[in-house]
Amino acid sequence: MPASPENNRLENIRKFQADVEQCMKCGFCGYFCPIYREEHDEKGLARGKDQLIRFALEGRQDLTKGFYAAIDNCLLCKTCVQYCPAKTRIDHAVTAARADYVAEKGLPLSKRFVFRHVLPNRWLFGAALRFASWFQFVLPRRDGKFRHLPQFLTALGAGRAVPDIAPRFLRKLLPERTPARGTPTHRVGFFSGCATEYMFPEIGQNIVSLLQDLGCEVVFDRRQGCCGAPVLLSGDFATARTMAAKNVDAFRDYDYIVTGCATCSSGLREYPTYLSRTEEERQRFEQFAAKVKDFNALVIDVLSADVKRFTVKPEYQGKTVTWHDPCHLARHQDIRSQPREILRAVDGIRFVEMQDADRCCGLGGSFSITHYDVSKKIADHKANAVSASRADIIATACPGCMIQLRDALSRHKLDVEVVHIGQLFKVAPTPSANP
Amino acid sequence: MAYEQITSHLKNIVGRSNVLTSDEDCNVYSYDGTSNWIHKPDLVVFPTETRHVEAVLKLANEHRIPVTPRGGGTNVSGGSVPIRGGIALVMTRMNKILSIDGANLSARAQAGVVLMDLQVALAQKKLFFPPDPQSFFGATLGGVINENSGGPVCLKYGVTKQYMLGLQAVLPTGRIVEFGGSTVKNVVGYDLVSLLTGSEGTLAVVTEAVLRLLPMPPSRKTIVALFDDLPKSGATVGRILDQGTVPAKIELLDNWVVKSINRIAKMGLPEDAAAMLMFECDGTDEVVAHDSRQVIEICRKEGAVHIIEARDQAEAQLYWKARSAGFAAIFGAAHTVLSEDVCVPRTRMAEFIERVVAICRRAGLEVTVIGHAGDGNLHPSVMTDARDPAHYQKAQRAVEEIIEAAVEFGGVLSGEHGIGLEKQKFMRRTQDPIFIELMKKIKGIFDPNGILNPGKIWEDRSC
Structure with missing residues (x-):
């Protein structure tokens, strides 16, 4: 069991207890939950998860593997939250419950190695993928650009079609500092995210070039790492904190932090909600989160670009x-x-x-x-x-x-x-x- | 037979992935939409075909295992809570719409179809199944039938039993039976379709239903009227119906809900309005125009202080959404909300509401009254906290007084939610004993071993 402050039992769920108790059990979420629509099992439903978490608080439900499986069976897509008449933040309850499970029982084996050792280490992640890319030619190609990658090679998909690993990663393609074309109006930090860095570097290059034309000086700070969303949302808050610390530190000096990855921007903005343990930490995360902008939001809301x-x-x-x-x-x-x-x-x-x-x-x-x-x-x-x-x-x-x-x-x-x-x-x- | 053997038999019947036994599986089938009724089943079974239901019930009957049927679990009576354990028979994977027949204005569907999915499919063919319980996003057809559900439009269109042509159901002894048929006229023997409709899953497991449909009304209009006095709003409802105009819906919201709508939806309604009526007229353009004019005229005459006519469906949707949000706010306003479901003759509605307010004021309790004013079905909601025994007891006493008042005014203790577990303590007090005796005898004929949804409707001392 990891030695971390999360060892206080159900500490995270208690933090979001008001959200857990907000559910009035109407079951409307059934119509909107993509998982329930396929499985038709109450465990997949927001109400079901909410009740399990409530039962855990009341001592009616142990933190069993089945409990984790139930709360893990959620996309955190928030469709239920959007339509919930009581506006229950089930995403808070589920993420907190995952964290309490992980704090008490540890991460499931399938996620442990990648989350604890590979994702937090930019070099190792890159090296692992580069290593995999040398061998990708041995994998069967399906349609044109896709390959079947067995899970042990990439941890990205069991038998699914995934894009090729890029021949050159983004940090080889993009300078640390890209000056604005014309008069600079903003200085923005660019957060690439793992998928853009290793699979779709062209997205990063394009975004940076567009921003350059829109008057931004763009800095691609090499100290950044993974946003931590997969780790954080799986409930491994301890690892997520080390990732968050790295990113907060790297982007201290920018007006805005822009990314082309929706998961990254939302993940970076979740730091204060889940990771802060003290008021000081919360403020630091809030300040950081306030600067994070999705590419579209930056272009329209901040740059008011024509x-x-x-x-x-x-x-x-x-x-x-x-x-x-x-x-x-x-x-x-x-x-x-x-x-x-x-x-x-x-x-x-x-x-x-x-x-x-x-x-x-x-x-x-x-x-x-x-x-x-x-x-x-x-x-x-x-x-x-x-x-x-x-x-x-x-x-x-x-x-x-x-x-x-x-x-x-x-x-x-x-x-x-x-x-x-x-x-x-x-x-x-x-x-x-x-x- | 040992639990393991039963489980393995059940897996042979419905397949491995359709039998769940873990702690968390049983926990998520231990509740329904009520706040406090919780009891775990011993296992959860999902039939995917009628013959699965047949085989499961045969096995359960042979071994005297309680079986509690369940659809979306959105009911608010405790009716789908497996209070004796045993099998939770979850119908959600029998969710096919089998046929939609425009020429015969009928449809056949499996019990696990979600009402909203059915409505969407019917709407594509400009058809409409009127019963509109407000749980339509989660409620299944089987649940709607077993609770004989209704909702706002039941003022004009009536409740579920008026739309039932036929049923396929499995008796607790494991025999598949087709009741009724597919014609509107059918007087062949006792009307057992009507008996099963509203039987709260105690007589048979409904697997398929043949429904009577109506053409979708081509036009609708929403009107909102605010009153500074509650009895005035009540009188207005009576006057409108008396003049021969039957809107599809007449909903009543009290000051508490009006204020919360203002807070949530920022609609700028008069904060001091004592009551708000929401009307929806439907039909052809001419009918809608005529009915809306009548409604507005009578509201004005009866002293409405503010009348809003929705210009289009988009604006109308805003009002109906605001109403749902206002209703939802009730449940967020206190830890425990005791929401009742009484139905009184509509001419005595205003008087009854005043009594409810007086009962709660005397006890020092916060209460809000909303409901389907058109048919006198009201949901007085008393706010309390189950964690505070003194307060909770006080609230429960007030609820008893409210229900007694409803009966005194010539009403009934449940209009649309059913008895289940929640209301059974009021059954003995308000009903003729012979009525309960007859029900028990009927139950005995269908279910000689008492395995199907045991412990529901009437108090059972054997537990």
């Missing part, structure tokens, strides 16, 4: 584009209008809404590894909606969702390209930007 200046890259000219709302943007950060504003304003593409654009894609981080079957079924609904929209391109702002969407679309044999919104555009120089 999105008419965005020009569609030639390869996307004339295409029909739909938008997938990542849970970590739409429900965790209430960022819905900003990407649509961009997609609607830009000439050269046609924007269409698909049915249930904010429906969870079913990835849920490590959920898709541990619960791949259900994860696939949830993704099927998304694939059907994309297909019905007749879009050529599905844009989003979360590399995690991109992995899931590509997997789902390839299973459904749909010829729809999945791109990060930041990859669609360039910024036309304006006289004011280049005096």
Whole structure:
């Protein structure tokens, strides 16, 4: 058992006890929970989880493996929270309960090694993936760009189609400091996130280039690590704290911290909620979290950029584009209008809404590894909606969702390209930007 | 037979993944929508076909194992709580809509279909199954039938039993029976479909139902009227119906809810309004126009201080959502909320509400009264805290007085939630003993060994 302050029994659940007790047991969540919609078992339901956690507080339920399995069977997509008549924050209750379980019983073996040793160490993570990438040619290719990676190699997916590991990681491609083109108006720190760093470095390059054109000096501080979301949301708060400390330290001196990964931005913003143990710590995390901005939110809300200046890259000219709302943007950060504003304003593409654009894609981080079957079924609904929209391109702002969407679309044999919104555009120089 | 043997038999019947036995599995099937009724089953079984239900009940009957059927578990009577343990028979995986027949205005569906899913599928064909219990996001068809559910539109359209054509059910002895049929007219023998509808899962396990449908009303309109005096709002409801206008819904909200709507939805309603009536008129454009005019005119005549006419469905949705939010706020306002379900003749509604307020004022308790004013079905909600025994007892006494008052006014103790466990202590006090005796005898015919949902509706001293 790790020696940590979380050893006080159910300390985290008690911190969120008001949230746990907010549930009035109406069961409305059943209609909205992507997992319950597939499994039809109360354990998958927010109400079921809430009751189990309440029973744990009342001594009716032990912290068994089955208890962890039940509270682990949640995407933290917050769809139930969005529709809950009592506005119960089940995401708080579930995350806290995971933390109390981990504090008491330790992480399940499947997550322990990767979370404790690989993710916190940028070099080791990179080396492990690089090592895996040398061998990826031996793995069977499915459709074009996808491979089946056995779990022991990547810990990213059991038999799922995952993107190739990038031949060159982002830190080899992007300088530490990228100056603004024209007069600099903001100095922003760029937080890459693991998927952008190792799988989709082109997303990082594009975002930085766009921001450069919009008058930002962008610093890609090498001291940053993993945002910690997979670790934190699995309840390993002790490890998450070491990750948080590293990131808070790295980004001390910036006006804003921008990332193209919805999970990272929401994860970074969760530090004060879950990780602070003292008031001083909470304030430090709050100050840090307040600076974290999703790419879309930065462009629209902070830079008030003239999105008419965005020009569609030639390869996307004339295409029909739909938008997938990542849970970590739409429900965790209430960022819905900003990407649509961009997609609607830009000439050269046609924007269409698909049915249930904010429906969870079913990835849920490590959920898709541990619960791949259900994860696939949830993704099927998304694939059907994309297909019905007749879009050529599905844009989003979360590399995690991109992995899931590509997997789902390839299973459904749909010829729809999945791109990060930041990859669609360039910024036309304006006289004011280049005096 | 030992527990392990029963479990392995059940796994043979429904398949491994459809039998759950762990502590946490039993815990999540130990409750329903009520605050305080909790009892664990010994195991949880999910049938996926009618013949599974047949085999499970045969086995349970043979070994005298209690079986408690359950749908979405959204009921608020304790009815789906397995109070004697045994098997929780969870119907949620029998969730297929089997057919929708526009020409015959009927549909056939399995018991585990969620009501909202059914409504969405029907709406695509411009059809409509009127019963609208407000638990529609979680409630299953089987639950709706077994509780004979109703909701706001029951003023105009009636409750579930008016929409039942036929049922497929499995008797507790393990025999599959088709009751009723698929025609609107059917007088072949006793109406056992109606008997099963509202039987709270004590007579048979409903597996499929044939429903009577209506065409979806093409048009609807929402009107909100505020009154500075509660009896005035009550009189208004009577006057509107008396004039021959039957809106689909007439909902009543008291000052407590009006204020909480203002707080949550920032709608700027008059804070001192004693009561708010919400109307929804539906039908063809002409009917809706006529009915809305009538409603507005009578509200004005009866002294409404503020009338809002929703311009379109989007605005109407805002009001109905605000109403739900205001209702939900009641449950967040206190640790324990004792929400009752009495139904009184609508002409005595205002008088009854004043009595409720007086009872609670005397006891020093906070209470809010909302309900389906059109049919006199009210939900007085008394706020208390089960952790504070003195306060809780006081609240329970007030609830008893409220129910006695409802009966005194010619009403009933439950309009739409059912008896289950929650209300059974009031049964003996308010009902003729021969009625309870007859029910027990009927139960004995269907379920000679008393295995199906035992311990419900009437108090059973054998437990």
